[in-house]
Amino acid sequence: MDQDQEKNHDVTWREAAESPASPQAAGNVSPVTAGQAASENEGLGAGSPCPGQPRDEQVVSPPNCARLGDGPGIPDTGAAAFPTALPNGSRIRRRQLLKYGGMALAGLGAAGLAVCAVYRGCASSGFGGLDLGAGTDVFPGDAPQGELWQQWQRRGWVREARHYLPLGRNVQCRLCPNDCLLQPEDRSHCRNRVNKGGKLYTLAYGNPCAFHNDPVEKKPLFHFLPGTEAFSIATSGCVFRCLNCQNWDISQRKPEETKDPRGEAVRLNPEQLSLLSRRDVDRLSMFPEDVVALAEHFGSRSIAYTYSEPVAWYEYMMDTACLARQKKIKNLWITCGSIREEPLVELCKVLDGANVDLKSFDEGVYRRLNAGRLQPILDTLKVLKREGVWFEITNLIVPTYTDDMEMIRRMCEWLVANLGPDYPLHVSRYHPDHKLTHLPPTPVEVLLQARSVARECGLRYVYVGNVRGVEDAETTFCPNCRRPVVCRDAFSVLSMDVADGKCKFCNTEIAGVWTA
Numbered sequence: 001m002d003q004d005q006e007k008n009h010d011v012t013w014r015e016a017a018e019s020p021a022s023p024q025a026a027g028n029v030s031p032v033t034a035g036q037a038a039s040e041n042e043g044l045g046a047g048s049p050c051p052g053q054p055r056d057e058q059v060v061s062p063p064n065c066a067r068l069g070d071g072p073g074i075p076d077t078g079a080a081a082f083p084t085a086l087p088n089g090s091r092i093r094r095r096q097l098l099k100y101g102g103m104a105l106a107g108l109g110a111a112g113l114a115v116c117a118v119y120r121g122c123a124s125s126g127f128g129g130l131d132l133g134a135g136t137d138v139f140p141g142d143a144p145q146g147e148l149w150q151q152w153q154r155r156g157w158v159r160e161a162r163h164y165l166p167l168g169r170n171v172q173c174r175l176c177p178n179d180c181l182l183q184p185e186d187r188s189h190c191r192n193r194v195n196k197g198g199k200l201y202t203l204a205y206g207n208p209c210a211f212h213n214d215p216v217e218k219k220p221l222f223h224f225l226p227g228t229e230a231f232s233i234a235t236s237g238c239v240f241r242c243l244n245c246q247n248w249d250i251s252q253r254k255p256e257e258t259k260d261p262r263g264e265a266v267r268l269n270p271e272q273l274s275l276l277s278r279r280d281v282d283r284l285s286m287f288p289e290d291v292v293a294l295a296e297h298f299g300s301r302s303i304a305y306t307y308s309e310p311v312a313w314y315e316y317m318m319d320t321a322c323l324a325r326q327k328k329i330k331n332l333w334i335t336c337g338s339i340r341e342e343p344l345v346e347l348c349k350v351l352d353g354a355n356v357d358l359k360s361f362d363e364g365v366y367r368r369l370n371a372g373r374l375q376p377i378l379d380t381l382k383v384l385k386r387e388g389v390w391f392e393i394t395n396l397i398v399p400t401y402t403d404d405m406e407m408i409r410r411m412c413e414w415l416v417a418n419l420g421p422d423y424p425l426h427v428s429r430y431h432p433d434h435k436l437t438h439l440p441p442t443p444v445e446v447l448l449q450a451r452s453v454a455r456e457c458g459l460r461y462v463y464v465g466n467v468r469g470v471e472d473a474e475t476t477f478c479p480n481c482r483r484p485v486v487c488r489d490a491f492s493v494l495s496m497d498v499a500d501g502k503c504k505f506c507n508t509e510i511a512g513v514w515t516a
């Protein structure tokens with residue numbers, strides 16, 4: 001995520017070491033006993049069946065949340081089986097060849113018949129499409145090795161991934177349209193996945209580098225249980241490369257750059273809160289049951305998967321969301337929206353709300369600014385609507401990249417035509433960060449112009465974000481009587497005249513999720 005609302009002001013490994021950031025981080029070191037460490041290794045995540053999940057739709061269905069430190073299933077394969085010192089050009093050609101070759105193998109191999117059917121299904125679905133020439137950059141031979149790999153396993157921070165194709169010694173991830181093809185010991189584009197012994201593993205499980213209890217309005221979600229809090233977590237990693245990312249210090253990092261597996265294990269749950277030192281944050285574990293327990297402890301109505309891109313840590317999000325659903329805690333996905341249909345449909349079964357960044361309405365801008373694609377995001381929005389998940393949309397206006405009013409008009413016309421007028425649009429102000437520090441903040445008049453365009457196109461709920469002093473920037477108006485029904489300021493609800501999802505003045509329905 002790159003929108004300012006979701007800028008990671010929370011407890012991160014770095015902040016925790018430097019500042020008294022949060023009540024969670026107060027107190028002393030919490031030594032974890034051998035017994036606790038063992039329990040960590042058998043803990044959560046280790047098998048959290050989620051009722052209704054279509055396991056048979058997975059391309060690869062590993063044991064759901066393999067036990068921490070499952071030795072036999074997670075081989076330490078040592079050096080890369082493929083040479084990694086090839087010139088870049090050779091490497092790329094070889095990869096593209098492997099992509100095509102992988103398809104043929106999957107279709108012809110005896111064990112590949114079922115895989116091929118799924119593959120063809122994906123290809124013919126039109127969802128995101130198979131972009132075999134996408135040329136996603138991966139990190140050749142960059143998987144953790146030796147002692148580091150073993151420590152990562154002992155901490156329980158390794159899990160076999162979901163939604164991937166085994167292609168002999170190679171693997172192809174099928175979570176997002178990047179379609180990373182990994183040779184042995186390669187690391188994925190999102191930095192979180194590695195090929196070990198012909199299996200795909202995530203390194204981002206139970207090891208958040210940021211967590212905080214936020215107002216749900218900060219996500220931003222204005223029509224979802226206003227005034228409640230969302231326990232928010234993130235690991236490192238992202239499927240995009242946004243030049244303007246506000247959270248680049250976690251989104252563009254490997255898990256090993258945000259977490260340290262050395263020393264005693266520290267597991268954060270409500271019992272350990274008062275004992276936790278800020279120095280522990282970079283090595284603490286927080287498995288799905290801990291996340292849910294902490295959300296309950298804080299009285300959070302929802303858990304938000306946010307700050308970085310949760311698709312990059314899909315397994316951790318899914319297992320946590322399943323447990324949260326059992327405890328009647330809502331699940332919120334704050335995302336760039338770049339995901340394949342099959343994992344998205346699976347996610348929707350446990351999802352209650354989402355905020356999707358629609359970063360622009362131009363494929364060329366998506367490529368230049370985000371190293372991403374527009375069409376998969378539009379597909380995601382349609383699937384969310386089809387699956388009945390409430391969502392809101394954020395459009396960050398970056399000067400010279402996404403401030404073209406004609407493009408914004410085309411975007412709003414598409415939203416109304418394809419999704420209807422009721423999904424809120426947050427027009428958000430850019431602030432200089434990451435690789436675009438030379439650009440100024442978005443002028444307020446440009447934001448107001450965009451709001452006018454969106455309203456002219458027929459969108460009923462349009463907000464202006466990341467800026468103070470703009471009249472009615474965060475106010476919800478009844479689309480019928482035009483009276484303000486929810487007034488907000490800086491993520492706080494000042495007044496609410498919505499009852500049972502209807503305007504108190506004229507009884508008109510206000511779109512959103514207003515009751516649990």
Ligand code: SF4
Pocket residue numbers: 173174175176177178179180188189190191193238239311312
């Ligand atoms: S989720 Fe990560 S590994 Fe999978 S295709 Fe996307 S960028 Fe590649």
